[in-house]
Amino acid sequence: MPSSILESATDAPVATREARRARRLPLKVVVGGAVVAALVIVGVLSPWLAPHDPQYQALEAMLKPPEWLGGAHVLGTDNLGRDILSRIIYGARVSLLVAFAVVLISGAVGILLGAISGYFGGKVDFAIQKLVEVVWAFPALLLAITILAFLGQGLFNLILALVAQRWIQYCRVVRGQTLSLRDRDFVAATRALGAGSPRVIWRHILPNLLQISLVIGTFSMASAIISEASLSFLGLGVPPGIPSWGTMLADSRSYISTAWWLALFPGLAIFVTVLGINLLGDGVRDLLDPRLKRAMKH
Amino acid sequence: MPVLLLITLLVFVLLHAAPGDPASMLLGQENTAADLEQARRRWGLDQPILVQYFKFAAAAATGDLGKSFRFSRPVKEVIAERLPATCELAFFSILIALTLAIPLGVWSGARPNSWIDNVGTSFGLFGISMPNFWLGIMLILVCAGSFHILPSGGRSTYGVAGAPQTGFYFLDSLLDGNWAALKDAMLHVLLPALALGANMVGILMRVTRSSVLDADTEEYVITARAKGLGDRAVLWRHVFSNALIPIVTVAGLELGTLLSGSIIVETVFAWPGIGSLLITGVTSRDYPLVTGVVMMYTVAFVVINLIIDALYAVIDPRIRY
Numbered sequence: 001m002p003s004s005i006l007e008s009a010t011d012a013p014v015a016t017r018e019a020r021r022a023r024r025l026p027l028k029v030v031v032g033g034a035v036v037a038a039l040v041i042v043g044v045l046s047p048w049l050a051p052h053d054p055q056y057q058a059l060e061a062m063l064k065p066p067e068w069l070g071g072a073h074v075l076g077t078d079n080l081g082r083d084i085l086s087r088i089i090y091g092a093r094v095s096l097l098v099a100f101a102v103v104l105i106s107g108a109v110g111i112l113l114g115a116i117s118g119y120f121g122g123k124v125d126f127a128i129q130k131l132v133e134v135v136w137a138f139p140a141l142l143l144a145i146t147i148l149a150f151l152g153q154g155l156f157n158l159i160l161a162l163v164a165q166r167w168i169q170y171c172r173v174v175r176g177q178t179l180s181l182r183d184r185d186f187v188a189a190t191r192a193l194g195a196g197s198p199r200v201i202w203r204h205i206l207p208n209l210l211q212i213s214l215v216i217g218t219f220s221m222a223s224a225i226i227s228e229a230s231l232s233f234l235g236l237g238v239p240p241g242i243p244s245w246g247t248m249l250a251d252s253r254s255y256i257s258t259a260w261w262l263a264l265f266p267g268l269a270i271f272v273t274v275l276g277i278n279l280l281g282d283g284v285r286d287l288l289d290p291r292l293k294r295a296m297k298h
Numbered sequence: 299m300p301v302l303l304l305i306t307l308l309v310f311v312l313l314h315a316a317p318g319d320p321a322s323m324l325l326g327q328e329n330t331a332a333d334l335e336q337a338r339r340r341w342g343l344d345q346p347i348l349v350q351y352f353k354f355a356a357a358a359a360t361g362d363l364g365k366s367f368r369f370s371r372p373v374k375e376v377i378a379e380r381l382p383a384t385c386e387l388a389f390f391s392i393l394i395a396l397t398l399a400i401p402l403g404v405w406s407g408a409r410p411n412s413w414i415d416n417v418g419t420s421f422g423l424f425g426i427s428m429p430n431f432w433l434g435i436m437l438i439l440v441c442a443g444s445f446h447i448l449p450s451g452g453r454s455t456y457g458v459a460g461a462p463q464t465g466f467y468f469l470d471s472l473l474d475g476n477w478a479a480l481k482d483a484m485l486h487v488l489l490p491a492l493a494l495g496a497n498m499v500g501i502l503m504r505v506t507r508s509s510v511l512d513a514d515t516e517e518y519v520i521t522a523r524a525k526g527l528g529d530r531a532v533l534w535r536h537v538f539s540n541a542l543i544p545i546v547t548v549a550g551l552e553l554g555t556l557l558s559g560s561i562i563v564e565t566v567f568a569w570p571g572i573g574s575l576l577i578t579g580v581t582s583r584d585y586p587l588v589t590g591v592v593m594m595y596t597v598a599f600v601v602i603n604l605i606i607d608a609l610y611a612v613i614d615p616r617i618r619y
Contacts, residue, residue, distance in 0.1 A: 134304045137596050141558035142576075146592060149580040150312040226429050230562050233431055234577060249432060253566075256435060257443045264439075267432035275427035282423075 028283030035276020042089055043096035052083035054090040054243045063259045076261040078251060084261065087243040088269050094244040095225050095273065098159055102224040103217045106163045110170025111213055115201050117171065118178025125175075132168050140165045140223075141230060148236040158237045162224055169216050174209050181205055211288045218281035222274045229270050245270050302597065303355070309592045310351045313585050341367060354589065363593070364586035368578070373590035377572060381594075382465030383453055384560055384571030390487050391495035391556060392549075399499045400545070403506025407541075408533050410511060418503060425500020430559050434493035434566040441489060449486050451568035458482045490567040494559050498552050505548045509541035516540070542613045550606030554599045 025033075042049060051074070058081035064071040071077070075084040117128040135143065144161040151157040181187060182205070190204050231237035232246025240247060245266040252262035321337040322329070329337075338344045342353065354364060363373035399422075406418030442450035449455070459467055459482070460474045471479035513519065514537055522536045561573035568574070572591050579587035 130301075130304075133301050134308065137301055137305055137600055138592075139554045139558035139595055139599055141561060142592060142595050145561065145576065145580060146309055146312055146588070149583075149588065150315060222427070229429055230431060234562060234565060236580070249435065253435065256439050260439055260443075263432070263435045267429065267435065270429050270432060271427060274429070275423065278423060278427050 026283045026287060028279045029287060030283075032276045032278070032280025032283055035273060036280055039092055039096055039273055039276075043092040046089045046093050050083075050086035050089040052086040054082060054086040055241075056083070057081050063255065063262075065259070066261050075265050076259070078248070078262055079255055079259075084248075084265055087248055088245065088266055090243040091245045091248060091266065091269065092273075094155070094238055094242060095228060095270075097155070098162065098228040099221045099224045099277075101159045102162045102166060103221045105159070106166035106220065107170055107213055107217055109163065110167035111174050111206065111209060113167070114171040114174025115178050115205050115209065118175040119182050119197065119201055119205060121179075128171070129175075132171055135165055135168055138165065141227060144227060144231060145234070145236060148231060153236060153239045155238060155242065158228060158231060161231070162227055166220055166224065169220060170213060173212055173216060177209055177212060178205055181208055215281060215285045215288065218277060218284055222277040222281065225270065225274055225277070302593075302600065305596050306355060306358070306589065306593055307351060309589050310354060310585075311347060313583075313588055314347045314350065341365075354586075358593070363590040366579075366584055366587040368582045368584045368587065373586050376575065376587065377590055377594055379465065380570060380572045380575050382467075383569060384564070384573060386453075386466055386468060387487060387490055387494060387560060387564070387569060387571060388553075388556055390491035391498065392553070393495075394491055395495040395498035395502055396549075398495075399502035400506055403503040403545075404510050404533065404538055406503070407507040407510025407514065408529075408537070415507075418507065422500045422503040422507070425496050425498075425503065428496050428500070430493050430497055431562045431566050433496050434490065434563055437489045437493055438566070448489055450489075451566075453486050453570060454479065454482050455486075490563050490569055493566070494556060494563045497559065498549075498556060501552055502545065502549060506541065506545050509544045510537055513537045513541045539613075543610060546606060546609055546613060550602055550609075553602045557595055557598060 062081045064077045066076040117125045147161040229246035232244045233250045238244040248266035321334045402418045406415040438450045441448040459479045467483040522532045564571045564573035576591045
């Protein structure tokens with residue numbers, strides 16, 4: 001048998017296998033996506049998934065250990081006899097709501113201001129960039145603490161406090177991208193055809209910024225979840241009545257030596273969620289455009 | 299400077315426009331209206347916000363940050379007393395972060411897809427995903443609660459440290475030649491520094507790895523190898539030194555995050571620094587104290603960024619200002 005026929009016979013499946021492998025989603029995206037999907041499902045279906053009422057206080061069953069250590073509840077109970085698993089499941093709602101709200105609002109504000117700043121330049125750009133400079137000078141958590149000291153505890157206030165600094169990331173990156181996009185031929189052609197600035201920004205600039213915004217959004221979601229938990233832990237975020245992972249950890253501090261399960265499980269929930277979102281972010285970044293990796297880095 | 303003025307104005311207006319009366323909060327409910335009025339007058343709270351702000355800004359320009367409502371002492375004094383604790387904590391966190399992240403990042407970048415790269419990358423991802431306050435609680439649980447090998451909080455064991463001279467316990471114990479105090483301070487700082495530095499380890503490791511990967515394919519590296527230089531020399535003398543700029547940039551930016559993180563880690567470990575002081579100020583509506591601490595943090599952040607800019611020229615002689 002001629003060698004060329006042999007080669008083509010063995011090469012064909014290899015090529016197909018490689019093509020199939022290239023088409024397959026990266027493991028990071030699959031694992032990260034699964035974690036985010038689980039968070040969404042648990043958050044949305046929490047009333048049906050939680051085995052107990054998260055607020056119900058069974059005072060006769062305070063600080064009971066998890067089921068495998070002889071307790072009656074899967075992950076044990078807290079200092080007021082509330083079921084920890086149910087509170088974690090309901091806590092996913094808060095994390096989900098805060099994360100999505102912060103990403104959507106800060107994304108909308110940051111992308112719009114960044115696009116306007118980069119497209120118009122001049123005084124508009126100067127004013128927006130001065131604002132960016134002032135807010136950028138605050139370490140992130142510090143600004144949120146200051147705002148919450150002003151507004152007081154509450155879910156809406158918490159979202160507002162987190163948005164206050166997060167829009168900058170979008171604004172800075174989008175401004176840079178817009179500066180390079182506004183001089184491209186397709187934008188000039190659209191302008192020559194008589195399109196006004198709002199139309200150019202909305203129809204031609206913004207769609208080109210979606211990829212990079214998606215990547216920033218994914219990482220921003222992870223940091224929003226950690227910040228929400230941190231602020232709730234400090235007693236400045238979610239009000240005590242609402243079960244959240246951060247407040248659960250704050251409550252656990254007095255019982256670290258006697259009831260470790262109070263601190264372990266809510267923290268694990270935050271860690272696994274953030275890890276999943278970061279994996280997804282990494283995967284999406286690599287998948288969409290390898291060049292984005294460099295753009296994000298600089 | 300204009301940025302700093304805008305920041306102080308923003309903080310001042312935010313805190314002073316907040317609902318809740320600091321006078322009634324600090325004096326308690328049993329005081330008469332006349333007492334409250336007198337307290338407001340004494341602290342200048344009866345004046346319009348802008349008048350209060352200009353008085354504050356004029357005094358701040360001379361180094362006077364006002365008097366703390368809660369501690370009844372000058373804010374500058376209270377901050378100066380707590381600042382060494384935060385600096386000491388930040389220093390050891392950075393030290394831990396650099397010691398772990400740079401070798402791990404360099405080895406991972408030099409051998410992509412090897413076992414060390416997989417370990418390093420996982421370590422980095424874990425670091426950036428770990429909430430530092432939870433890590434702190436877990437460290438207390440394991441090291442202090444279960445194994446009793448390290449203290450769970452505070453800066454020193456009562457009675458071990460000598461009289462404070464500089465406020466930096468490490469320096470004080472060295473100056474005194476008090477080795478027991480030095481060991482005690484080291485044991486106390488280890489857990490909070492680990493908790494605070496974990497995120498920085500993750501981020502720096504990832505940046506170091508990708509910078510080394512980028513630099514590894516440059517022509518000067520190929521030339522160095524072609525000249526017959528050993529792997530180690532190429533890696534540390536050529537690849538690493540050229541990968542330093544992004545590492546220093548990110549390390550500088552992360553210092554700001556580290557300062558933020560110190561607020562929460564100090565709370566977990568009852569560390570008597572300015573982070574826990576800020577939370578005390580916020581909960582007791584101590585305006586001068588909170589404004590002073592926030593100003594301190596932001597000035598530190600701005601100064602760190604300036605130092606980082608200056609460092610570029612040291613690292614890369616091609617950069618001139």
